[in-house]
Amino acid sequence: MEDLFTGVSGAEEMVFKFASLGRYKYACELMAYIGHRRAAVWWGYRCLNSLNRELAEKPPEDIGLDYEAPVPPLPEWAAKKPPAPDPAVLAGIEKELGDMRAKVAAMKAQANPAALKYIQEGKERAFAAFEKANGIHPRELLSLMGGRLKDDPYKINMDAPLFKEIEALKVKLAAQKAETIATIKSVLPPKMPAHEKKLRDNALDAIYRWVAAPDAENSQKCLDAGNAANGTPAGLLSLSAFWSFGNLMPQGDQVIPTPPGLAANGIDKALLMCALAQGGTRKIPERYELYFNMGVEVLSGKDNWEESLALGVVPHRQDKAIPEAKPSTEEQKGNEIGYHHWKTEVPLE
Secondary structure, eight states, X not given: OGGGGTTOOSHHHHHHHHHHTTOHHHHHHHHHHHSOHHHHHHHHHHHHXXXXXXXXXXXXXXXXXXOOOOOOOOOHHHHSOOOOOOHHHHHHHHHHHHHHHHHHHHHHHHSOHHHHHHHHHHHHHHHHHHHHHHSSOHHHHHHHHHTOOTTOTTOOOTTSHHHHHHHHHHHHHHHHHHHHHHHHHHHSOOOOHHHHHHHHHHHXXXXXXXXXXXXXXXXXXXXXHHHHTTTSXXXXXXXXXXXXXXXXXXXXXXXXXXOTTHHHHHHHHHHHHHHHOSSSSSOHHHHHHHHHHHHHHHHTTSSOTHHHHHHTOOGGGSSSOSOOOOOOHHHHHHHBTXXXXXXXXXXXX
């Protein structure tokens, strides 16, 4: 990894180096730490809106606790019936078997009877063990291979002890599963999608207000909304906005500085939660690439909150939010030969 950054002297160069290698997750992580806190929160807010548009188009599937994995269909070749055996081939096999039996009979006639008895007893014990483990006697298996059971050449003795043990185990597992599911359901709170959406929207409201006016009052609202939506990307980003204010006691007389890196950690993990969210129309790498492009637009000054404030449009409250960041025609041409690292007028802060 060190060799990749030989000659790289600045964090911005490292960001675009990661991007040129397709490591957009690492590029986003670094951007979360080097970006201006207010701009970084706006970036996270834009990523959240992007995810919400995805989920509106393709909601996640709620498999629930009773989910059973679908049984994959048999491949086409396995579903086909085997062809009828060739009589000429069977006749040849029978002849070979007859010759082998004659040779074995001749050898037995010359062998010690006591030794033959000992071998036969050992063979029967081995056959019994094989039948217990596999549900079929070796002789019956040989008959199947020879095609002698013409009515059903694949017949298996389902009354074998092994299959009975398997069925008994299935019954026990089903009972334990039902008991486990009932126990989990009894302690989990019921899902309330409308309430969860309200908490998410409240967090987004608080984030947007803070970005528009990052003062003590809006910081406190971010703290309250973030705690209420705990465990969600919107809740974490709302807390990150509160941490970005720099004072853990915004309503108090004493200033308690936010620990260094706390806000950046929160923004980074909020992006990770967005990327890993179930449902949606994009895969994880696609989301991180999009979030990176959006981050470049935001942290370079091309995309900020001024437009939405001037238009009086709150992006997460509108059906048609401000469009997602897309490379210009010039940038798309640059991407044909590798990632286009364009210079910006507004430096990354």
